Amino acid sequence: MAKRSSQPPDVPPEPPRRNHAPRGIAALLAPVVRPVFRRRAPAAAALLADWDSLAGPEFAGRARPVKFADGTLTLACTGPAAMELQYLAPTLIGRLNLGLGGGPVERLRFVQQAEPSAGAPPAVRPRVATLPAANLPDGPLGEALARLYIAIQSRD
Numbered sequence: 109m110a111k112r113s114s115q116p117p118d119v120p121p122e123p124p125r126r127n128h129a130p131r132g133i134a135a136l137l138a139p140v141v142r143p144v145f146r147r148r149a150p151a152a153a154a155l156l157a158d159w160d161s162l163a164g165p166e167f168a169g170r171a172r173p174v175k176f177a178d179g180t181l182t183l184a185c186t187g188p189a190a191m192e193l194q195y196l197a198p199t200l201i202g203r204l205n206l207g208l209g210g211g212p213v214e215r216l217r218f219v220q221q222a223e224p225s226a227g228a229p230p231a232v233r234p235r236v237a238t239l240p241a242a243n244l245p246d247g248p249l250g251e252a253l254a255r256l257y258i259a260i261q262s263r264d
Contacts, residue, residue: 155176155208159172162204162207163203163204167193167203170189170193171183171184171193171218172184172185176212180214180217181204181213181217184218184220185218186222190220193216194216194218200216201213201215
């Protein structure tokens with residue numbers, strides 16, 4: 109038997125309701141990033157997107173992934189870091205394969221690159237410890253208020 113609709117046949121069906129609730133940034137970013145990552149292998153996309161969490165802070169701070177092809181992960185790092193990471197390669201490969209699942213990373217290749225220069229270092233203003241002009245109470249309370257005043261002044 110055919111199911112009967114509760115609406116008369118000449119009334120168009122209602123469009124689905126839209127959800128206007130807040131969404132996470134990952135849900136908003138996925139449609140934008142998906143076409144870019146579609147050209148790459150899924151493991152390469154995961155390596156580039158989640159490098160900090162996959163490699164851990166001790167490796168992520170010293171190297172960054174540049175390319176992943178045919179089981180070889182190319183990492184950019186400085187000369188001394190490349191030497192050290194070469195010795196730690198089995199540990200890093202194991203950590204990456206554990207995070208990605210399976211064994212997509214078979215070997216590491218290091219490309220020496222200088223650290224990006226941040227330009228001129230910011231000018232450091234000397235801290236001038238001036239006491240507040242207001243009269244402060246004697247004792248530990250007055251000392252704490254004076255330190256607070258100096259700390260606030262030095263932040264500007």
